[in-house]
Amino acid sequence: EVQLVQSGAEVKKPGESLRISCKGSGYSFTTYWISWVRQMPGKGLEWMGRIDPSDSYTNYSPSFQGHVSISADKSISTAYLQWSSLKASDTAMYYCAKTSSSAEVDYWGQGTLVTVSS
Amino acid sequence: QSALTQPASVSGSPGQSITISCTGTSSDVGGYNYVSWYQQHPAKAPKLMIFDVSKRPSGVSNRFSGSKSGNTASLTISGLQAEDEADYYCSSYTSSNTFVVFGGGTKLTVL
Numbered sequence: 712e713v714q715l716v717q718s719g720a721e722v723k724k725p726g727e728s729l730r731i732s733c734k735g736s737g738y739s740f741t742t743y744w745i746s747w748v749r750q751m752p753g754k755g756l757e758w759m760g761r762i763d764p765s766d767s768y769t770n771y772s773p774s775f776q777g778h779v780s781i782s783a784d785k786s787i788s789t790a791y792l793q794w795s796s797l798k799a800s801d802t803a804m805y806y807c808a809k810t811s812s813s814a815e816v817d818y819w820g821q822g823t824l825v826t827v828s829s
Numbered sequence: 830q831s832a833l834t835q836p837a838s839v840s841g842s843p844g845q846s847i848t849i850s851c852t853g854t855s856s857d858v859g860g861y862n863y864v865s866w867y868q869q870h871p872a873k874a875p876k877l878m879i880f881d882v883s884k885r886p887s888g889v890s891n892r893f894s895g896s897k898s899g900n901t902a903s904l905t906i907s908g909l910q911a912e913d914e915a916d917y918y919c920s921s922y923t924s925s926n927t928f929v930v931f932g933g934g935t936k937l938t939v940l
Contacts (some may be wrong), residue, residue, distance in 0.1 A: 717900050746929065754868070756933040758874065758927065772927050814922035814929045815865040815880035820872055821845060 713737040715745075715807050715820035722826045723797050730793040733807030739768045740788035741765040747781060750822075751803045757823045761810055762790055781823040797827045832924035832930035833858065833919055840871040840938040846907040849935045851919030852900055857930055863922035866895055869934075870915045878917075879904060904910045906937070 715783070718732045746761040752782060752820040760771035764783040790807055805823050808816040834852040841847040851858065851866075858864055864882045867875040877886050879895035881901060890906045902921070906913055919932040 726887075748931075753917075756869075756920075756931045757930040761928060770926060770928060804851075810929075813861075813863040813881065814920065815863070815877060816867070816875070817877050817880070817886060819874040819876075828875060 713809065714816045715809060715818055717805075717807055717820040717823045720826070722828070724829055725797060725799055725828075725829075727797050728793070728795050729797055729825065730791050731789045731805060731825070733792075733820050735788045735790070735809065738809070741785050741804040744812070745781075745783065745790040746808045746810040746816060747779075747790075748806045748808055748816075748819075749803045750806065754820075756798055756806075759792070764788075764790065797825075799827050799829075801825060802827050832923070832927070833921060835917075835919060835932035835935045837933070838936045838938065840940055841906075841909045843909050843911065843940045845888050846905060847905045847909060847937065848906075849917055849919075849937070851902040851904070851921075851932050852904075853921055853923075853930070854900055856925060857923040858897065858902050860904050860924060861922050862897070864895065864897060864902040865920045866893075867918045867920070868913075868915045869918065872898035875918065896935040911939050913937060 744761045748757040757788045759775040762769045762781045778795045808819040809818040866879040867874040883909045921926040
């Protein structure tokens, strides 16, 4: 069974750093991209970027380039989304997602809620 | 503003059919047969319902179907059921450096 299991909810202060994780199982982790998708409270889905776990090649949506960093450790089938300095506007649910080369997402993580508040 | 345009809401009665549109450009929806549709119930992760414009993943009801004409893709749900009430999002591969673009989402209400 394909599963993407994400790390738990986080509460942080503005300016703090954060890394959330997404562990894949039940499929060949290095064969498919992992995307990260943001959903702000009451809003729609926004594609943030993706990583190829086989070689850690990444590309980002211009809207998120420079503000987040995506990485992966293929030895433990885990992808990461990282911030160096959080803002209140980063408060959102973040999903990782198994992504094909034709851009469909067939499996999603359960989501990680990130709350940034002073 | 989302890259793909969807109606904010649609509604229908049980047993009826509804169609949700998703309009993009020749750089995304119109240029590739890589349109997907996702269903999202409140406080749940999205679920893939349609991929490659009209293909259904295993386990998805055949009441859900997809199509495309020009720069507009469509999701049709026939025989509406109460459980279909959810938010629906389209997405497409794009030749821009974004790779994936989503629609703004459509709230389906089953009356």
